[in-house]
Amino acid sequence: MxxxxxxxxxxxxxxxxxxxxxxxxxxxxxxxxxxxxxxxxxxxxxxxxxxxxxxxxxxxxxSPVKEFTVNGSSFDFDPKTVTVNKGDTVKITFVDGDGTHDLVVEGYNVSTKRLSGGGSDTIQFIADKTGSFEYYCSVSNHRDLGMKGVLVVQ
Ligand SMILES: [Cu+2]
The missing domain is CATH 1.20.5 (Single alpha-helices involved in coiled-coils or other helix-helix interfaces)
Known part of the structure; x- marks a missing residue:
């Protein structure tokens, strides 16, 4: 015990x-x-x-600069699509082949001068928002006739 x-x-x-x-x-x-x-x-x-x-x-x-040339003619835009990345600086030179035309980028409120019978104008802006934005000729009904394209910001 x-x-x-x-x-x-x-x-x-x-x-x-x-x-x-x-x-x-x-x-x-x-x-x-x-x-x-x-x-x-x-x-x-x-x-x-x-x-x-x-x-x-x-x-x-x-800041990458993306340069493009868009050729405008009665009644067509070439190219029809431009693709950039968000944040890119976009530089578009619009070349007027014939007639009176311009190039407006919808949603970014930028536009070239209205050109007549040749010449070119360059616009530059920062693609700070994503989406698809139509660029078009604002003269008369040229947009409806085919003077348009799409800027894609991805
Ligand atoms: Cu036009």
Whole structure:
């Protein structure tokens, strides 16, 4: 009877230091995790800031310019489709083959001069919104007769 009572008491006493050491190890691991976690956050934060600066510079300096020539004749536009990416600078040179024509880009409120019997005019704008925008000749009913095309901003 004495033996059976003594054994659990000794076992408890023997285990106590183990619990203390185990607790210290757990605490140490927890501290290490918190410290390394903070370091990771710091590194990510620093990288994010570093990345932001080149991105701003890139978009400001290298804004792609997409140049097109649209030929207008009675009564046709060539090409019929022009595709650019959002943010591109769009440069369209409208060449008047014959008659009196112009080129208007619907939705962007840009238009060339009205040209008569030849000549050309260039418009330039930033494609800052996506969608399909018709470009057309605003003279008389030329648009209905086929002087139109579509600018696709994707
Ligand atoms: Cu026209």
């Amino acid at each position: 004495e033996d059976s009572n003594t054994v659990p008491t000794e076992t408890k006493k023997k285990f106590n230091p183990v619990y203390v050491i185990g607790g210290l190890i757990v605490l140490g691991v927890a501290v290490a995790l918190i410290v390394s976690g903070n370091r990771k956050k710091d590194q990510q934060g620093t990288e994010a800031v570093k990345n932001d600066i080149p991105n701003v510079q890139t978009s400001a300096v290298v």
